[in-house]
Amino acid sequence: MATRLNPSRNLFGRFRPAGGGAAGVPGLITTFQAYSGLQAFAARAHRPAQTLGRIGSLEVRLAQTAAEVRQAQKLRYRVFYQEGSAIPNPGRLFARRDVDSYDAICDHLLVIDHDARDRTALNRPTVVGTYRLLRQSLAEDHGGFYTAGEFAIGGLIERHTNLQFLELGRSCVLAPYRNKRTVELLWHGIHAYVQHHRIDVMIGCASLEGTDPHRLALPLSFLHHYSRAPEAWRARALPARYVEMNRLSKETIDPKDALRALPPLVKGYLRLGAYIGDGAVIDHEFGTTDVLVVLPFAEVKQKYLEHFDRSRRAA
Template sequence: MMTSSQRDPAMMRDSATPTRNPFSRRRAAPAAPGLISSLQAYGGLQAWAARAHRPLQSLGRIGSLEVRLAQTAAEVRQAQKLRYRVFYQEGTAIPNPGRLFARRDVDGYDAICDHLLVLDHAAREGTPGNRPAVVGTYRLLRQALAEDHGGFYTAGEFDISGLIERHRNLQFLELGRSCVLAPYRNKRTVELLWHGIHAYITQNRCDVMIGCASLDGTEPKRLALPLSFLHHYARAPEEWRAQALPERYVEMNRISKESIDPKEALRQLPPLVKGYLRLGAYIGDGAVVDHEFGTTDVLIVLPVSVIKQRYIEHFDLGRRAA
């Protein structure tokens, strides 16, 4: 994957020029639902590796933990194995035949994304080639690459075409497939992941982060309190709003604002969603039930411009992560 900090010239063209809009498609070209397409996705990592030559650059380190981008296809496979363990073995996701066969969470997007890794240099035992263990990961997809390869993953659940069109002068970055190994689910690991994201958006001049964030469970009635809280307290203003696809739309406004206990609602929210809210993220209109992963998803929209300065300074860990 290229990591050039230059904006894609195609994004700077005159708005009157007719352009294709891949962001209204439902997980088009890259999606890999079946065994054959999953195996093709594995092969795509070889092409990814050929494009991924870059100087090894650590984005931050605290003790034995380091955050950086994956450099090789083997490191991406480590991330896929971690995702499989967290999503399918610990969680309630149901693997398709390709993922079950490979024991890895893989789809076609892996071959076009950058993969942010947290590695533990003190946990090498048992890893192939004595590599550091991958204990945390995030998948990052820049807009220029999404345009060239059929659109964002998020477009399979939310109609983000209007959102991107309203902000055609800005560069979007999709965050996805976030997970951390259970013993490492602590403040230090999360800080390293967010430091890596901060460094990435700075290097690549990204302006807006988007992605699907998940609440456990596929019965919205049981999630009425957290969904309603997000609707009333964090719903995106019109400028930044996008809706769930009509055929997948799940109403979030299930309890009146007056009847909500905010403390209890926050307690029920996943840590990742609460972390996004602390940074200033907005929530889209409507949720989507993802039966494959056993979750109910909401849309996260986080313009870099709204992140509070104290968090920008906090995630600038250059002097703290040594």
């Protein structure tokens, strides 16, 4: 929620989904540019590195160069395509990187292990975790949020024109680092980013493994009955992609069983106080069923905010 916050001029034209996904979104750089060097990112990325948190050899901070973004893309490819069930297009298969045009306009949050070296990246420290962050002001100037390709978020944003939104996406962690320490570092980084940019609401698509909603009836129904967003924060899956989440009655659901069936990332969002949108979307390219996560920052539970602040000071 990958992990991956100004009132707009002509906002809702910008937030209509573009046919065919990111490659067709107006205002973004071309896919060729994205693969060949991330010029748009590189042009604005040269800034002093700032640590957002550190535990031992692990550091969380924003990517500073296009080379670091490429390391994050290689990690995403490894997790999504080599370990997971995503199907790469020819460009991704050739580059061995998960790339789309949004990469050039997003900030990329990285967890870096300074004790491990990436032999494929000139022996730089290894990127072991990443989240992609897209602020509303940048989304408005470059064609809209990625999430708009699956969920009708225009009405949600219209109801809160005084708030700033951040999209979280493309979250992943290298297998040996999938532990509490790494995940907490990512969230420390997000918390610092949200505070720095005065973000009010975080949104994004969270994925359940598999594309058969019948097999996912328990977690989908649990999210519908227990975490469905109130009207003020609700957005619905696009009509052509809408998958019903209410597949089991509330009385038949064992919440403990349902929680065990949810991915750790989704459970993490729920612990923070996130809401889930109306309807799911099947993403055949990634082999997942996606739900919309909406997390108003003002509603994040105070104990987590205090924990993030203490951890940042300690780091």
